[in-house]
Amino acid sequence: MDEILTLIEKTAFLKGLPGAATIPTEAIAELASRATEIHCEPGDVLFREGEPDRGSFVVIEGSLELRKGSALVLVLKRGMSFGELSHGEGEPHQETLIATEHSHVLNLTREDTLDSMLDYPEMAVEVVRTLGLRFHELVSRVLELEATNARLRDALRSAGVTPPDPGASDSPPGSGR
Secondary structure (H helix, E strand, O other): OOOOOOHHHHHHHHHOOOOHHHOOHHHHHHHHHHOEEEEEOOOOEEEOOOOEOOOEEEEEEOOEEEEEOOEEEEEEOOOOEEOOOOOOOOOEOOOEEEEOOOEEEEEEOHHHHHHHHHHOHHHHHHHHHHHHHHHHHHHHHHHHHHHHHHHHHHHHHHOOOOOOOOOOOOOOOOOOO
16 A cells, blocks of 8 residues: 655655755645645656646655656656646646656645745745756756757768758748748
């Protein structure tokens, strides 16, 4: 049988996550009381692209993959979380979340997360800080990809091959696209 955590255990787990030290324990306990536990096996899908938003997910144990089509977006491990707070009310998930091993996660609705952020500004500040760090990480990755692309284009030119124009459309002239 899959383990079910007590409120104290869920609160302690969440309080131990990076950045949670500045959030009042009362806020974390309130959020923990609203969290639903999910146990899943390899191949289980927590949500699919296009399905209604199911809120945020925090990994207690295990590993899950966030995918956009066949592309791997992110591997979620213990202590990591994912949620699409950028969505407007009722917008569907943009990716698919699949367990790659036995996993135990907490699921928080979008409403519970937003209510907690309104009730406890420290939580909102931590979410903004985390998003800022993620944005910085993604910008760094884009810059690395741009540098790799430039090196590949230079290598093609050195080999006497004209690289494709990245601004050109793949559509034939006059196709209207």
